[in-house]
Amino acid sequence: MKIVVAIKQVPERDAPLRIDAAGKWIEEADLQWAMNESDAYALEEALQLKEKHGGEVVVLSAGPERVGSTIREALAKGADRGIHVDCDNPAQWDALGMARLLAEAIRGESPDLVLTGLQSDDLGLGQTGVIVAELLGLPHASLILHVEKTDAGLKVKRELEEGWFQEIELPVPAVLTIQSGGNKLRYATLMGIKRAKTKEVRRVTAAELGVASNAVVALERIAVPQKQKSTQMLTGSPKDVAATLVEKLKFEVRVL
Amino acid sequence: MSGVWVVVEERDGRMGRISWEAVATGQELGAQLGVPVCAALPGAQTEALAAELAAKALNRVVRVEHALLGAYTADGFTLALEQLLRAEQPEFVVFPHTYQVRDYAPALAARFGQVLIGDVTQVGTGPVFTRQLMQGRLSGTYCPTGSGPCFVSVQSGAFRADAVKAGTAEVTVFSPVLEAGQLRTRPSEPFRGSAQTVDLGSAQMIVSVGRGIKEAENLPLVQELATALGAELAASRPICDNGWLPMERQVGSSGQTVAPKLYVAVGISGAIQHLVGMKGSQCVVAINKDADAPIFEVADYGIVGDLFEVVPALTEAVKNARQ
Ligand SMILES: Cc1cc2nc3c(=O)[nH]c(=O)nc-3n(C[C@H](O)[C@H](O)[C@H](O)COP(=O)(O)OP(=O)(O)OC[C@H]3O[C@@H](n4cnc5c(N)ncnc54)[C@H](O)[C@@H]3O)c2cc1C
Ligand SMILES: Nc1ncnc2c1ncn2[C@@H]1O[C@H](COP(=O)(O)O)[C@@H](O)[C@H]1O
Numbered sequence: 001m002k003i004v005v006a007i008k009q010v011p012e013r014d015a016p017l018r019i020d021a022a023g024k025w026i027e028e029a030d031l032q033w034a035m036n037e038s039d040a041y042a043l044e045e046a047l048q049l050k051e052k053h054g055g056e057v058v059v060l061s062a063g064p065e066r067v068g069s070t071i072r073e074a075l076a077k078g079a080d081r082g083i084h085v086d087c088d089n090p091a092q093w094d095a096l097g098m099a100r101l102l103a104e105a106i107r108g109e110s111p112d113l114v115l116t117g118l119q120s121d122d123l124g125l126g127q128t129g130v131i132v133a134e135l136l137g138l139p140h141a142s143l144i145l146h147v148e149k150t151d152a153g154l155k156v157k158r159e160l161e162e163g164w165f166q167e168i169e170l171p172v173p174a175v176l177t178i179q180s181g182g183n184k185l186r187y188a189t190l191m192g193i194k195r196a197k198t199k200e201v202r203r204v205t206a207a208e209l210g211v212a213s214n215a216v217v218a219l220e221r222i223a224v225p226q227k228q229k230s231t232q233m234l235t236g237s238p239k240d241v242a243a244t245l246v247e248k249l250k251f252e253v254r255v256l
Numbered sequence: 257m258s259g260v261w262v263v264v265e266e267r268d269g270r271m272g273r274i275s276w277e278a279v280a281t282g283q284e285l286g287a288q289l290g291v292p293v294c295a296a297l298p299g300a301q302t303e304a305l306a307a308e309l310a311a312k313a314l315n316r317v318v319r320v321e322h323a324l325l326g327a328y329t330a331d332g333f334t335l336a337l338e339q340l341l342r343a344e345q346p347e348f349v350v351f352p353h354t355y356q357v358r359d360y361a362p363a364l365a366a367r368f369g370q371v372l373i374g375d376v377t378q379v380g381t382g383p384v385f386t387r388q389l390m391q392g393r394l395s396g397t398y399c400p401t402g403s404g405p406c407f408v409s410v411q412s413g414a415f416r417a418d419a420v421k422a423g424t425a426e427v428t429v430f431s432p433v434l435e436a437g438q439l440r441t442r443p444s445e446p447f448r449g450s451a452q453t454v455d456l457g458s459a460q461m462i463v464s465v466g467r468g469i470k471e472a473e474n475l476p477l478v479q480e481l482a483t484a485l486g487a488e489l490a491a492s493r494p495i496c497d498n499g500w501l502p503m504e505r506q507v508g509s510s511g512q513t514v515a516p517k518l519y520v521a522v523g524i525s526g527a528i529q530h531l532v533g534m535k536g537s538q539c540v541v542a543i544n545k546d547a548d549a550p551i552f553e554v555a556d557y558g559i560v561g562d563l564f565e566v567v568p569a570l571t572e573a574v575k576n577a578r579q
Binding site for chain 2: 215233246
């Protein structure tokens, strides 16, 4: 099975966020970056499918120079090669533009399966994979926890709300958006990290793929959300706040 | 162009609360723009629900009905609604942000050269739409710049279902052209996960732990607090994803919904998918080292600090109080 996994590089989870001067995005200069969480699960699913059925895992990431490190990380975990779509300011692309970019990069590969994460941790659009399927004319299923290869194609487990699930059968080629938690993530081994250095990463530009950003919605400004609820903040040493809170739980909340 | 359309969702023969919230949003948008508001109800048997909608202040209620829309498929819903929207040419299409909508609305919007402005929490004049970024740590305001219909989905709980205005609406039927061969996916009946042995829903007190705990080895720290309080232990999704606690202890949109007297959130950031599962709690205490963590938005009492210092101190204080 030939599998393409779309991997986005996002700000490290606990990174302090500063809004830029234009108020349109965050200061990227001093941020740490990491692989998007659900994409790590998509990669894991792809690697396990390859281990079972053979084939190739190609990772695909769109963004500036910095995304190279996340592609290398995926290669170190066992992906076979990478495609880096060069584009500045990926946050200024809307979901349709980004999906066009990824779809054009995927088209030439003719994979059996395309995996994306369910949702990016920064923009959180939760759309890119579904649109990629639409643009490539492929069937899709979203919120997938588990993928099984069958004679007819695939049988996948889809998460529904509130602890419900559903199975879906679909033919290949197909696009799946992967939810976190279906697998246990692997770490890169030293050997893997060494090997990754020799693996191929092909670079293409948006222009070479024939895609312009042409956004149909614009992110006008970003802000720190305004607090609506008046929260009583307890301050002092850990011992003091613990004592104050216990008083509250006793006399105001009446649970002790 | 014909105004605002709201696409509502049937669930187990009923309209979920979030669909009414979408109707309220559609009405608000319609009032802002001075345009009519209609509702579309896709499904195989939509008569009863359409009658409920007919008692609301809507211009028209359209039953998008076809036998192949009985079980949800992305292909079926996308094809059917594409046909309706091409015929009606709305300016705005409003959806509830459900797992189902996430599965097809982005593809539907793409057919019109548009994107979905998803999981919206606020509608401002313009109109502009506000949604969360960075897992709720920031918010972003989006403005449509295209010429086609603008697709928007609303976050659960962000708009008021009881704000839906009553009235009378004409009900019509739209029969999309669909063939079984066009539906490429075959869904099974939904099923429950493994048997639930803990019922967090009826717990009086819950101590819930998030990724701030860092490692599975640190879990006894929060377990001790739970034991001192006589509370159940629960967790955010990453803790269960990692297998540190069983999934039945997960609180949130894909886990359990809880409403205890006391909910102590330890090292949980407060992403919306977690909040929807616990914001009905009577008293929320949040312990987080980040003063801007969204969890403080729903907390009654907040402690900004290192959980590895605060939690043992709290356990100690609770034990003393209990003596
Ligand atoms: C479709 C979908 C469904 C989902 N369903 C659920 C669900 O049912 N339940 C759920 O919980 N999530 C769910 N999620 C995931 C959700 O979006 C968040 O990713 C998740 O809730 C984050 O968990 P967290 O708060 O534990 O981790 P993080 O967001 O990583 O937050 C960790 C927090 O710990 C704090 N912290 C770190 N160190 C310390 C310290 N020493 N002391 C004090 N504080 C510290 C940090 O400041 C941070 O705020 C879902 C996501 C999607 C897309
Ligand atoms: N710039 C990108 N490069 C590679 N993959 C991406 C990119 N943006 C989004 N994706 C993929 O699309 C998924 C959903 O992203 P989003 O629609 O932004 O929530 C992510 O989890 C990735 O798998």
